Amino acid sequence: MELRVLNYFLTVVREKTISKAAEALHLSQPTLSKQLKELEEELGVTLFTRGNRTITLTEEGIYLANKGKEILSLVDSTTANLMSEEVISGEISIGGGETQAFEFVAILLHELREKYSDIKLKLYSGNADDVLDKIDQGLLDFGLVIDPVEKQKYEYLRLPLADHWGVLINNSHPLAEKKTIAPEDIVDIPLLISSQSSVDNQLAEWFGENIEHLTIIGTYNLLYNASLLVKQNVASALCIDGIIPTANTNLVFVPFAPPLTANINIIWKKNQIFSNASKAFLQLLSKKE
The missing domain is CATH 1.10.10.10 (Winged helix-like DNA-binding domain superfamily/Winged helix DNA-binding domain)
Incomplete structure (x- = not known):
């Protein structure tokens, strides 16, 4: 063909x-x-x-x-990446899940483009499963992924950041008045959880038992649409803080207690042959590690 x-x-x-x-x-x-x-x-x-x-x-x-x-x-x-070896140009493709940590990457990309204005960016949003699949296919250079995720077959750098888990709740719900959420608080309420394949194990460790006894009415891969159901008080969503702005809305984020945090990593394929643009990004990232 x-x-x-x-x-x-x-x-x-x-x-x-x-x-x-x-x-x-x-x-x-x-x-x-x-x-x-x-x-x-x-x-x-x-x-x-x-x-x-x-x-x-x-x-x-x-x-x-x-x-x-x-x-x-x-x-x-x-x-585009092969057209010039002398000038730092070409495309950097980065995929990532929903996390405020992407602002860290955005700052690096801004710094890089200030120096090399010919660099183009391609961004992809998806959960860790989606991002890993596209990296395996060679469609992404880098992935920003939130633990837990299988990283053994990839090269990666752990970012100096962490995300914090909790519950996104309608402000009319009784739990919205709490400062923190304990495992027993959400046993009997309708919940939405991430469809990412490895999240269940992390949540199970926090609960101290299998999560199948929870009232899970659905899953999401990106949080925005799930947040619309929370706005309608259909369910509450187990999620990471900061993804959905709650100011001037009927939503409240309440963190878990004891705290549940997730490390954030930049990953790429082992033995990856990078363009000069992606090499420049990786060099800059290594300096900020």
Whole structure:
């Protein structure tokens, strides 16, 4: 499969009709249709259901569209990073979960771009599972992850910061008046918890037993949408402090007691071949460690 033809396919996905895609690509409609047909024959799948007005992607088409965007993004960033070895330029791609610690990274990136203005940034938000998966695929250079997370197969630096766990609560809830939350306080209330695969073990250690006896009504991967349920008093959310601003809202964050903290790490693949931009970021990060 040629990158040129992959780009044709993604243009059709974006424009939703072959005629508009052909116009955007400066191709004739028969030429584009022929290229797409040959792509389907090469892959042995049907990518489109062709309607009277617009095309509809099949399941295989949706899969190729998602992966194709990642492939072309990786090609673009690789090309940019290889174009100059003398000038510090190119793209740094960083993924991270929801944490105030990203401000630490933001300060470093600001310092780096003050010195090397040609550096471009690509940010991705997701929980640790999402970030690790993209690092494994080579789609991210660095990941900002919150413990607990399996770091053995990665290189990493622990940041001089820590996050603090607690409960995000509607201010009309009786627990909102408390200064701290103990394990027994939340045994019988509806809860939302992180879907990150390793968080359950950390919470279980804090509770001193399996968390299955809790009233967990749902999970979240990023906290914002969960906070909307907390605003409606559907449930309370076990989460990290500082992710959701609570000033002038009906939300209250109450920390755990005894405290439960989480270390924060920057990770990258072992034996990673970095662009000169990513090398400069890592050097700066090492100085701040």
